[in-house]
Amino acid sequence: AQSVTQLDSQVPVFEEAPVELRCNYSSSVSVYLFWYVQYPNQGLQLLLKYLSGSTLVKGINGFEAEFNKSQTSFHLRKPSVHISDTAEYFCAVSDTNTGTASKLTFGTGTRLQVTL
């Protein structure tokens, strides 16, 4: 079984400032890692994913994340945020065995609030 911890339920930040949203996971098997963004009353949009290879992955809208296996973390970063980045961000994991359901296990989310 896997679990995901997003310690920060809310992160307030000023526009054009950098931001980091933290994600830690626990799993007894190899995992894929994902960040999704959810705008109000909408579904989830994929920001980026780590499957294998380089531990630094780049996604849409200028976001990037770094996989750290020893710390079991996958923190999301953006060097300069915009008002339009205000949303709920979810970190998720799935196992890598394509023979199983590979369902996603989500964290509880981090609300990023960008203000002027």
Place this chain on the structure above:
Amino acid sequence: DTGVSQDPRHKITKRGQNVTFRCDPISEHNRLYWYRQTLGQGPEFLTYFQNEAQLEKSRLLSDRFSAERPKGSFSTLEIQRTEQGDSAMYLCASRPWDTQYFGPGTRLTVL
């Protein structure tokens, strides 16, 4: 690709009524998932289909819930005798290989 679509987007019902939601996955995605998201929480897995076969169900999926994917294309999720605790966003996702793509969700409100 037109993306994953879900219908309806919003449903308000009275306690005890039955409701049915539909999900149309991205074409040729043979894996389909249903999740439930309550306020302030991340989505929780409900069930998984590979083609028309329902291969996994969560403990969250009580016997009042049933899901089908009759021809391996669209899927339906039915909730019988709805309860106020069923109020949530119901999300559908489809997956070709390693990444799940989500629909806009159906928000259910049980009065």
